[in-house]
Structure formats: structure tokens, C-alpha cells
Amino acid sequence: MSSPYELVVRSRRAVTPEGERPAAVAVRDGRIAEVGAYDDPLPALETVDLGDLALLPGLVDTHVHVNEPGRTHWEGFASATRAAAAGGVTAIVDMPLNSLPPTVSVAALETKRRAAEGQCHVDVAFWGGAIPGNLADLRPLHEAGVIGVKCFLSPSGVDEFPALDREGLRAALAEVASFDGLLIAHAEDPGLLAEPAGPTYAEFLRSRPQDAERRAVEQVVELAAETGARAHIVHVSAAACLEPLRRAQRDGVRVTAETCPHYLTLSAEEVRGPAYKCCPPIREAANRDALWRALAEGVLIGVVSDHSPSTPDLKVPDFAAAWGGISSLQLGLPAVWTAARERGHGLADVVRWMAAGPARLAGLPYKGVIREGADADLVAFDPDAGFTVDVAALHHRNPVSPYDGHALTGVVRTTWLRGVPVDFATPRGRLLKGASR
Known part of the structure; x- marks a missing residue:
């Protein structure tokens, strides 16, 4: 008889690719060794029977601003990864800004890895950055293990990460295509953006119109088609972007896109204060409905947080002056599930959008899925339990979130990383490189 598995987790509601x-999920050496029937007699050192609680694969969040080193008082690896684990996220990909230095060279990447080492409660991979003047750094960053490179087409909000113009974008896409890498873009056309005319949300929303997103998306699509590069549009907020994306995907252009929980669950009509400010902005309820349809259709392949925190003093006094960023890493799963179930979607849809899709984008095939050979990253999720968000109780470093006081449905009961429960005290996360383990 073979030795027993280290862990077997049983659930009547396991979300698998089928x-x-x-199902019963058996774990050996940190990986899923077998996915059997719920009542299969699988010998194990430990068995956890979740009954009617759902068993999900660990989510993958490919859009997280950790900010360490340099702005760790905004968020750091320890606090961000605790928040991720509490929200059922077992792998994040860190953005190349707003840390100091930004991740625009191999030396800066190594600085960031040293900062993260020994602090992470979930696995962490890294994006590099494409900025004016660092074209020669893109291939070395790829070879050093970044998932891809990010650029801005409009001001990023921090001086050390300037935007690419059209020729800079073309050059970056051509370079990335030469080694079949991935470029991701913050797509807003700076020529259509303006300073808000006043302090209100209506004035801020008018300063960042849908056409600014649409025009920038069309530019990325055009240049991706020209160069043959893989491109991805981050945090789509505007329904005006969806038809250009549909056309590009029908035409075989290698372009994908994501959206975020706040664009799917909040609306301009309910904005209450600067905690809701982000770029691009939260738009009207009718626009939100169009994003949901695009998710169901597959035009948008994933839902990721764009967790972009700051200290509370930067989120005041009004929409003209406040920092633009949403803190939601711990809350993405319940926020999306609350809205998804009201629209007739199931847990398998949520897993496709928040685990499998982002894992595929990041080239992490052993993440975001319950199947033999994958990492045993698992989440016990109570899909019927409700709670009211208290920002002071979150693991995020700073107690700022537009979800404060919102009633949400869905509670993470346990998160396992490679078969070991996350205890929020012992960092067991690994630093990932590209598609390697």
C-alpha cells in the first residue's frame, strides 16, 4: 500500500475545470496528487470535510501594487500578502510601480525581490516596466523572470514611471514580440484627459471620458497587429472599449483585457467620497452592465483587483486632489461573488474570471485550478455567509476602502498554500519566475 496523502480535502461543491x-482533493508534496469522488477512500494524515462549503482553487491576482521598497507605508509585502490570503488569493503579481526604484531594470527587480524575501504569505511574481529610455532592459527583464512588462499611455501619477508615446509603444511592442513576451498597458489617451474643473465626482468623471480609454485601446490594438506582439489591456472601465476589443479578437490580434471588482460592483451613482477615486474612474450603472456582458462573452478574460493603496492623508480632501487608487485585495472575491450570484452566475464563472484566466495570462499553468499536478492552493469558501466590511479589520496596511460598510456575501474560511493552511504568522510564499516553479 502506498504511503498516505498528507492532506485530503472533501467538498460537495468543489470547483474543478469540469x-x-x-470531490475529494488529495495532496502530496505540495501538489494535487489526485482528484477523486467525494466519498473515495483516500488514506491521509489529515482529512478535512467541508461538507457543503465550496472548495475553490486559490485565486490569482495579476494586478497588485505592493509599493515596497520605497513606499512601504502605503503597502508592503507582509501586509499585502496577508490580505491576499484572507481573501482567497494564493498568488499575486506585483506591479512595477509605485515602489522605489520602479522595476524597470534587472537591478531594480533584484532590489524588489530582496525586499520581498521572507515576508510573503502567498506566492509573488513580478511585472517589469516599459518606460522611455529602457528599451534595452526589456529582454533582460524577461530573461530574469518577470511575467511581462507594463507601460502607461498617460501619466502614471508618479514621476519616476513616465508614459510611452506612440513611437515608444511601437518600439516596446516590437521588442517584446522579438522574444514572445507580454506587454500590458494602462490605456488612456492623454490628449483626451483634463484636470477636473472642480472638486466633485461628476467633474472628475468628466475629466476622464470613455473615449480616452477607447482611443488608447485602439492604438494598442493597431500596434499589436502591426508588430505581432502579445498585448493586454489592464483595468478596463469603459464600455466604449469593448467593441474595439471584440473586433481585434475576431481578427486574430493577440490582445486580451481585464476588468476589476470595483468596476463590476460599484457605480458612479453611489460614489460617496475620495475612497472611490481611481483611474480610469468608476462609471455609471449602465456601463457596469456592459462590462458584465463582456465577461460572460469572454471579451474580458479576468477580474483582478488593481489594489493601489495609499495612506489616508492622500485620499483627501476631494476628487480633484486625492490619490487615485482602490484598496480591495482582501475583498475582491466576496465583492464579485455578491454581484455575480445576483446576475445568475455561479462559482465556476467566478473561478474562471479570478483564478484560471489570470493564471493563464501570467503563464502560471499550475496555479488557479484544481487538477492533478497543480499546486495545492485551495480555498474553503462559504458562499452563503454574509458580513459587513469594516476597514479597520482588514489586513491592508491602511484602513481605506470604498467597500467600508458594504454588506457582502461569501466568507473565506481557510486558505491553503501548497497544502498548508495560511496562519498569517509564518510566511511560506515563494517568489515566482515566469512559467517556472
């Missing part, structure tokens, strides 16, 4: 079904 859909939601009763």
Missing part, C-alpha cells in the same frame, strides 16, 4: 461537483 464545473462544480462533489
Whole structure:
């Protein structure tokens, strides 16, 4: 008889690639060794029977601003990864800004890795950055293990990470295509942006119109088609972007796109204060409905947080002056699930959008899925339990979030990283490189 598994987790609602079904998941050496029927006799050192609680694969969040080193008082690896684990996220990909230095060279990447080492409660991979003047750094960053490189087409909000113009974008895409890398873009056309005319949300929203996003998306699509590069549009907020994306995907252009929980669950009509400010902005409820349809259709391949925190003093006094960023890393799963179930979607849809899709984008095939050979990153999720968000109780470093006081449905009961429960005291996360383990 073979030695027993280290862990078996049983659930009548396990979400596998085949859909939601009763299953028993057996773990050996940190990986899923077997996915059997719920009542299969699988010998194990430990067995956890979740009953009717759902068993999900660990989510993958490919859009997180950790900010360490340099702005660790905004967020750091320890606090961000605790928040991730509490929200059922077992792998994040850190953005190349707003840390100091930004991740625009191999030396800066190594600085960031040293800062993260020994602090992470979930696995962490890294994006590099594409800025004016660092074209020669893109291939070395790829070879050093970044998931891809990010650029801005409009001001990023921090001086050390300037935007690319059209020729800079073309050059970066051509360079990335030469080694079949991935470029991701913050797509807003600076020529269509303006300073808000006043302090209100309506004035801020008018300063960043849908056409600014649409025009920038069209530019990325055009140059991706010209160069043959893989491109991805981050945090789509505007329904005006969806038809250009549909056309590009039908035409075989290698372009994908994501959206975020706040664009799917909040609306301009309910904005209450600067905690809701982000770029691009939260738009009207009718626009939100169009994003949901695009998710169901597959035009948008994932839902990721764009967790972009700051200290509370930067989120005041009004929409003209406040920092633009949403803190939501711990809350993405319940926020999306609350809205998804009201629209007739199931847990398998949420897993496709928040685990499998982002894992595929990041080239992490052993993440975001319950199947043999994958990492045993698992989440016990109570899909019927409700709670009211208290920002002071979150693991985020700073107690700022537009979800404060919102009633949400869905509670993470346990998060396992490679078969070991996250205890929020012992960092067991690994630093990932590209598609390697």
C-alpha cells in the first residue's frame, strides 16, 4: 500500500475545470496528487470535510501594487500578502510601480525581490516596466523572470514611471514580440484627459471620458497587429472599449483585457467620497452592465483587483486632489461573488474570471485550478455567509476602502498554500519566475 496523502480535502461543491461537483482533493508534496469522488477512500494524515462549503482553487491576482521598497507605508509585502490570503488569493503579481526604484531594470527587480524575501504569505511574481529610455532592459527583464512588462499611455501619477508615446509603444511592442513576451498597458489617451474643473465626482468623471480609454485601446490594438506582439489591456472601465476589443479578437490580434471588482460592483451613482477615486474612474450603472456582458462573452478574460493603496492623508480632501487608487485585495472575491450570484452566475464563472484566466495570462499553468499536478492552493469558501466590511479589520496596511460598510456575501474560511493552511504568522510564499516553479 502506498504511503498516505498528507492532506485530503472533501467538498460537495468543489470547483474543478469540469464545473462544480462533489470531490475529494488529495495532496502530496505540495501538489494535487489526485482528484477523486467525494466519498473515495483516500488514506491521509489529515482529512478535512467541508461538507457543503465550496472548495475553490486559490485565486490569482495579476494586478497588485505592493509599493515596497520605497513606499512601504502605503503597502508592503507582509501586509499585502496577508490580505491576499484572507481573501482567497494564493498568488499575486506585483506591479512595477509605485515602489522605489520602479522595476524597470534587472537591478531594480533584484532590489524588489530582496525586499520581498521572507515576508510573503502567498506566492509573488513580478511585472517589469516599459518606460522611455529602457528599451534595452526589456529582454533582460524577461530573461530574469518577470511575467511581462507594463507601460502607461498617460501619466502614471508618479514621476519616476513616465508614459510611452506612440513611437515608444511601437518600439516596446516590437521588442517584446522579438522574444514572445507580454506587454500590458494602462490605456488612456492623454490628449483626451483634463484636470477636473472642480472638486466633485461628476467633474472628475468628466475629466476622464470613455473615449480616452477607447482611443488608447485602439492604438494598442493597431500596434499589436502591426508588430505581432502579445498585448493586454489592464483595468478596463469603459464600455466604449469593448467593441474595439471584440473586433481585434475576431481578427486574430493577440490582445486580451481585464476588468476589476470595483468596476463590476460599484457605480458612479453611489460614489460617496475620495475612497472611490481611481483611474480610469468608476462609471455609471449602465456601463457596469456592459462590462458584465463582456465577461460572460469572454471579451474580458479576468477580474483582478488593481489594489493601489495609499495612506489616508492622500485620499483627501476631494476628487480633484486625492490619490487615485482602490484598496480591495482582501475583498475582491466576496465583492464579485455578491454581484455575480445576483446576475445568475455561479462559482465556476467566478473561478474562471479570478483564478484560471489570470493564471493563464501570467503563464502560471499550475496555479488557479484544481487538477492533478497543480499546486495545492485551495480555498474553503462559504458562499452563503454574509458580513459587513469594516476597514479597520482588514489586513491592508491602511484602513481605506470604498467597500467600508458594504454588506457582502461569501466568507473565506481557510486558505491553503501548497497544502498548508495560511496562519498569517509564518510566511511560506515563494517568489515566482515566469512559467517556472
